[in-house]
Amino acid sequence: VSLDLETAARRAGSMLRSHFAGLPAPPIAEPRRQRPRVIAAGVAAVMMAVATVVLIALVGPWNSHTTGARIQSVRANGWERIPVSGAGFGPHPVINAAANWHSVFFAAGDVFTPDPTYSTPTTAAVWSSPDGRRWTRAQLPKANGYGAEVETLVATHQGILAIGNTSTDIGQRLADNVVWRSTDGHSWQTLARGSKVFGQGAGFIAGAQQTPRGVVAWGSASRAYGPQEPAIWTSPNGAHWTRVLAPPSAAIEQGQIESLTPTAQGWLALSRLSDVVRPAAWTSPNLTTWTRLGDHLTIVGTPDPSGLSVGPALAVNNTVIAGQRAATAAVTPGLLRSRDGGATWAPAPGPNGEVDGLVAVGNRLVATGLTASVTGEQGPPAVWTSSDGQTWTQMPDRGALPRGTLSLTAANTSTLVVMGTATDYYRWSIPAAPRPARLDRTYRDRARSFSLRYPATWRPATSNLTPHLGTPGKPWEIISLGTYPLQVGSSRCAQFPVTALEDLGPSDAFLSIQEARTYTATELQSFPSRPHQFALTADQLIPPSSDLFNCLDRPHNFTIWGFQYQQDGRAVIVDAALGPAAPPQRQAELVAVLNTLELGHPK
């Protein structure tokens, strides 16, 4: 014996480590979760009208740290962002799916508790919310197995279904599928459970929807622990499922159905095949018999679509648009368009990134996904909107969006909920586009060469709310308006209408306009020009560090924006505030009033 075992073992371990130390990691191709792509059920719901052009002005940078505790939620131009930590989800939720059923929002996934063994089982969870703001967790019947989660929610004619699975151990494949159902939105029952609910082997249900012929689900399935194959199932009731799409028995083809879309030519299923990553499509006239459209998707200008995967799809009139993701840096992600039911495709104008979710809300399109970085790798998550499917606008991110996927959407005709699956949880909603504000009243002060228009439900202050600012006869305040009685009160901070702000109710709006006295041209030039259109963006938020908040004596809860600008040689300071429950219409009124604000040369 010439060598010590310990020495030999350490050498063998060290050699292995160093041998593989420089091994390059292969590229990461897919978002971490496959999500239901289009939640709205049925043909009508996914068809969108494109005649009406509604431009959605999007929010500026969100930053919960700078907005601080004083502002519980921030909204601007129809978008609202609320930290999920305060929305009733409890600690450590993982949101996998969202849906809307009978005007109630549902979210589902699992909850977990970290523990030192790295093996905490997850518990399947469903939450519901009447408005997408406050959520209540439902009690799901316990699933057997080590852990469980809900992967997909689907609204059906017979209730809302939560389809999930159980796992046997950490790092192991999913073992059983579980289908839960609620017929009242509150109580849930186990409708089916076991390893054969979706046939032999566990099914991974990427999405499902109600159709006139029953419920259809899609995703992937394995044959006795074999590769995951593209699969589609139908069910009359959610309890018994029949696999209607499967590769020929002799051909094992790895992949997954990513979306199922009704088109003018029939049903279109798009899939990602992963033996060699490429997109593929199937069509069916009846959801029962399926025809594969070639070996891969036919894309104009891309004879070999290897490295592309096609995910969510949406039928818009006679066109199908689909999000494409890039598995390699050589492929540009974006949108594809087909005018022949999926037979041929062409690149289409779209978001500059990988689209993971597509949904129609009223007459608007919303896409979620990941932006593409300059190196071709996946960038931060993003939300894009479009009114016509051609021009897309990305919600400004500036680092505030959580990393991870934003692939969850639940929509009714007026509201969209986008939930992240990343380390932070946020919710945005797009309330119905408010009606144009009716500005029936005009306020005009000829002496001070000032005018604005406002709704009949608003009222101007009957006295100066900042009487200690300026000098007698030359007040700084031009006018204040609100949707509630405005009172003069505290004089502690002369520059702010303190009492009026403290009186602002949850649904109220308030506007204060002051003329800043500048004495030199340099001072005046420090004010930017009047905005062409006012917008309540986060850029304009008055931060909690402002003196304003130190001036308030009473508890308060509002969002306030500040604007400073010059017009016709005059410098203007505007404060605009909204209560936390102000409806979108109120916000629209506030912006409309601001946009009528005109100052002329002083008499």
Next chain:
Amino acid sequence: LTVAATTVEPFEDFYRREYGGIVALAYGLTGDRGMAEDLAQDAFSDSYRGWDRIGHYDAPLAWVRRAVINRSRSRFRHLGAEARVLVRLRSERRDGTWVELPDDVEHFWASVRSLPKRQAQCVALRYVDDLGVDEIAALVGCAEATVRVHLHRARRTLAETLDLHHGEEDA
């Protein structure tokens, strides 16, 4: 284990940094480079999908290690099951970059793989990842004393198989 309050390392950074080490661990347990890379990718793909929570762990690498040793134990049952998450660019990965390990190293790990699975796992975690008994116990889910027994028996067997002096383990 605690949950970090704020920042989570981007998965991409974690993945690129730790990939080689996880492949090394998997190779020690399988002896097949392709299989080792598959195992590593499967484990990383799971952590990728669960990065919401795993990224918050103090030691997400421990989670991946555990996934690898579990999968290596039931490799054939799970073969290919996770292929859908990560692209397998086999041709790119394997073009001319493979350099053989020294024979004695290959022989050592082949002997390790002939051990009872739990012993082999303990040895791999001890000598590839340089983990202490407490860390191995947490990973494989048994008591520290049990790990010591596994390591002791493994060393004794390996010494006999490889004709090496048993020596005194320091773990």
